[in-house]
Amino acid sequence: MDKNVIPVGPYHPLLEEAEYFTLQVDGETVVDIDLEIGWMHRGHEFISESKTFTQSLYLVERICGICSTSHPLAAVHAMEDVDNIEIPLRARYIRTLVGELERIHSHLLWLGLAGHFIGYDTLWMWAWKYREPVLQMFEIISGNRNHYGMMRVGGVAKDVDPDKIKSLLDIMDEIEKKIQMIAKAANDDPVLKSRLKGVGVLTKKDAVDFCAVGPTARASGVSVDVRKDEPTDAYDLVDFKIIVTENGDVFDKTVVRLLETFESIKICKQCLEKLKTVNGGIRNNVKEISAGEGIGRYEAPRGEVFHYVRTDGTNRPVRHKVRAPSYVNIPTFKASCKGIPVADALITLAAVDPCYCCTERSIKIRDKNNEPYQLDLMKLSREKTEQIRRQMK
């Protein structure tokens, strides 16, 4: 039988961002699938090396609009790791609060998008309606709805106003009720269940082999969570549990995200309660960061985000490397998408909650023999800069 190629992307309603999947299909069944990247490269790592530490926090915040506190948080962890900088207790709670609020809004955003991808626009609109109060909470805490600018080396930028804590807790209660309603509706819907159960299964072995992280791994029975494995900030001071399910299908990924949302609400409430009593400064004054290397990890809504910073004693990083969770999660489609119908493959692609602008660090080019080979974009751009410099002399 003829094999057709369905192009999904570079611009396609399934993807909020530019990405190019090629699905080889036999009728309606996917026989092979490939990914071509290189549509979103923005050179964040390179730009970061020309910024001061504080400026580069604002920069990495803009790597992704959804995890816009996970990247700065991992980056400050990396910078603090160089000199083992301690941060005040109150700042730790505020960091955790902002990080968990982000998880709630990210998971709700995914739930809405997933609803849209399977043609359930009502679920989409409802999930996003109930995401709105979370953004309001961000506005109360930081003044911004999306890019919060809360993280600083040695603490946080803004304090949480003690007068606002009660209203924040009220909003939290309201959100919890609404999400419970959505979770119940999604769990009771037989059509939704038949659509998502057993679809795009990622086995535990595959999840380990592909080094999957975050909800993608936890839905496949791999209990991995930086918040528990290597607690930073206030995660060792609050009570929460890791949600792990066994099946690894799209339905389980939904369940993991929904239950995690409740855990996040629990953490947020504990943090807000603590913020009533814990006093003290919110930021240690860090004058300089000495030469050295540091790594920072944080459990972003999509999984572990990793930042590496090398410093030379000046006020800017010499090297700033970012590894986003989607970088390891996206390739799992090789294991989960083969041999299933197109309709299932597309929701499976979306189920890892891919974030392409976080991920893209390299470009795929084909040489004269039409063989793909990988090139380091950073190297390319440096060579280009050298070339221009030589020309200008």
Add this chain to the structure above:
Amino acid sequence: MNLELFFYLLIFPGFLFTAILGLTVGWVDRKVSARFQYRVGPPFFQNFNDFFKLLGKETIIVKDGVRSMFVVAPFISFAMLVLVSAIVGTSLFFNISFGGDLIVIMYLLMIFSVMVVLGGSASGNVYSSLGAGREIKLLLADELAFILVLLVPIIKSGYQLDLGNILAAQADGMFVSSASGIIAFIIGLLCIQAKMTLPPFHIPEAETELVEGPFMEYSGPPLGFWKLNHFMMYVVFPFLLVLLFWGGFNFNGIEILWSVLKYLLIVVLMIIIKNTNPRIRIDTALNFFWKYATPLTLIAVVLAVFGY
């Protein structure tokens, strides 16, 4: 040929009436769906504006594929819908037979689906051809159930194929009030959902998979007519159901209200089904229609034969 014929076909209850009512009901659908989803929804004239704007837009015709079929398909299917609406409408409103019975309606509606398939596959686009393939499968899925649904009122009216006679047979009781009638009506509603490719059966169009499927390459007036066809179906199919199961319309005094309610009830049922379901897979749809809907309708047919 006489003037009356043209009046029936082009003005009432044919093209003009169906189009205007369809676009209006399309607005009701969009507005109610929007309220379901906590949105505001479009203003009243939105559908009319869209249609007239599309008429004035450039038509881009694909290079590969069969151009003539690509252009002709939306207009043939439009003609089919106008014919069906004229046949159903004249029986409903004037109680006269417009040269067609249920068999003709069945054929015309099937030609409509075939036109979607031909128009989609003529564009030479991979999404469109996949969408056209899904449309064929969906047609295979719902057609048998739909024909069996139509059989029930035929049997109950004493084996009459003429729409007027089916209406007359319901003078002392709507078919929907009987056991076979209610089963056939519910399955009929689902078949219509599939024929109109509304959720949960919007499998051929599947925006997030196939980017509108068969209609992807369309632009300008042909796209406008596809959209108009879709909205006209909001009139044709509920009218057909009202005629077959709900005893038609009555325009004497307060009965008008009851007639409008019948129509709106069916439309609202369609909107509710549309807004509370995700898109199912094509194999699930086949499974549903062949394993559950068709046998159930067969039971209804048997019940109808025994007079229940």
